[in-house]
Amino acid sequence: MKLAVVGGGSTYTPELIDGFARLREVLPIEELVLVDPAAERLELVGGLARRIFAKVGHPGRIVTTSDLDAGVEGADAVLLQLRVGGQAARNQDETWPLECGCVGQETTGAGGLAKALRTVPVVLDIAERVRRTNPDAWIIDFTNPVGIVTRALLQAGHKAVGLCNVAIGFQRRWASALGVTPSQVHLDHVGLNHLTWEFGVRIGGPEGENVLPKILAEGGDELADMLKLPRSVLDRLGVVPSYYLRYFYAHDEVVRELGTKPSRAxxxxxxxxxxxxxYGDPALDEKPELLAKRGGAYYSEAAVDLAASLLGGGGSPHQVVNTYNNGTLPFLPDDAVIEVQAQVGRDGATPLAVPALDPLYSGLISHVTAYEDLALQAALHGGRDRVFKALLAHPLIGQYDAAEGLTDRLIAHNREHLAWA
Known part of the structure; x- marks a missing residue:
């Protein structure tokens, strides 16, 4: 089995390698290719990756290359974890929206649109090159904004599934608190990428006992602190929103906070x-503790599980992924990309049935889906007008003067990445 990781020079990669090393029986990799244009950085990451494999006696071969076509040739699956423009572009995404009184964040709002515009054309080019060398390869997208990027891939006819680590983070947290194995915890996880809620926490599978009321009653204060939302909000909702919902539920508060500290970038x-x-220390042969602060917790385990299922191995039958709606949420188009529990196998991901949603949730999901459709059109076809319309449609913006100012700033800060600008 051959896997390729595009963006393999990322500081995230040792997290991924750690999972591949620990779970080698689930996903028996014979060759792992790390692909990245940043050769010096790639060699540092690749060296540590080889040492991690060697430490546990993993027989797989790790190859590093800056040649995309050679790296993906013959791959059974290709993982995408790239960041077009690097942390410098992310820093811009998180700062210039604040000038218009809007949240500065790399996956939602104006910053998220900027990232989509930079990313979608690059990812589609990579996917086409994968298809030329191996049309049967699965593409697993961890590149943000995952929902928009996955929709672009699927609409172009690629075998693609989107992946996020929010759900597996909740799963691992609650498994530990409940004293059960993670595989025993099934989440009723519904929404769009970075716009999801946990409507149930079930023990044993989709039909298991829902212990979410108990979790909220006994651990609501801790959850509220983690999400930076009032406990009363969780109690009134009776569900657990992802931490990205704070950008919607406490937008102005977040904008004030962001204006008083350095950017996350x-x-x-x-x-x-x-x-x-x-990573450059030849004695280091495990992922360092600092990496946990970088983000992406449990990404490796989610990636191994998904790849194993798609390639016919021993992955979990039900996983939270990003895939076509296909009637799962009846208020959305079939070709919208949603993030839900799905049955995953060699043929891809098929969403499990979802109970009817209260308008409190379906309304916001519909609104953001409409924005994502406009964002994808802007990413595919360019043009100031398309950018403006996507920004005007976003529920975190929605005012023409803010949308005008954000459009000007977005284009000014991203000209080098926008072929049409």
Missing amino acids: AEVAEMERQLLAM
Whole structure:
């Protein structure tokens, strides 16, 4: 089995390698290719990756290359974890929206649109090159904004599934608190990427006992602290929103906070500098503790599970993924991409049935889906007008003067990445 990781020079990669090493019986990789244009960075990451494999006696071969076509040739699956423009572009995404009184974040709002515009054309080019060398390869997308990027891939006819680590983070948290194995915890996880709620926490599978009321009653304060939302909000909702919902439920509060501290991109850039120095130490043969602060917790385990199922191995039958709606949420078009529990196998992902949603949730999901449709059109076809319309449609913006100002700033800060600008 051959896997390729595009963006393999990311400081995230040792998290992925750790999972491949620990779970080699679930996903028996014979060759792992790390592909990245940043050759110096790639060698640091690749060296640590080889040492992690060697430490546990993994027989797989790890190859590093800056040649995309050679790297993906013959791959059974290709994982995408790239960041077009790097942390410098992310820093811009998190700062210039604040000038218009809007949240600055890399996956939602104006910053999220900027990231989509930079990313979608690059990902589609990569996917076409994968298809030329191996049309049967699965593409697993961890590149944000996952929902929009996955929709672009699926609409172009690629064998693609989107992946996020929010659900597996909740699953692992509650498995530990309940004293059960993660595989025993089934989440009623519904929404769009970075716009999801946990409507149930079931023990034993989709039909198991829902212990979410108990979790909220006994651990509501801790959850509220983690999500930075009032406990009263969780009690009134009776569900657990992902932490990205705070951008919607407390937008103005978040904007004020962001204006008083360095961007997350600045923090991550410093963290990456430290991590790369560590990766260069020939004595290091495990992922360092600092990596946990970088983000992406449990990403490796989710990726192994998904790849194993898609390639016919021993992955879990039900996993939270991003895939076509196909009637699952009846208020959305079939070709919308949703994030839900799905049956995953060699033929891809088929969403499980979802109970009818209260308008409190279906309304926001519909609104953001409409934005994502406009965002994808802007990413595929370009043009100031399409950018403006996508921004005007976003529920975190929705005012023409803000949309005008954000459009100007987005284009000015991203000209080098926009072929049409």
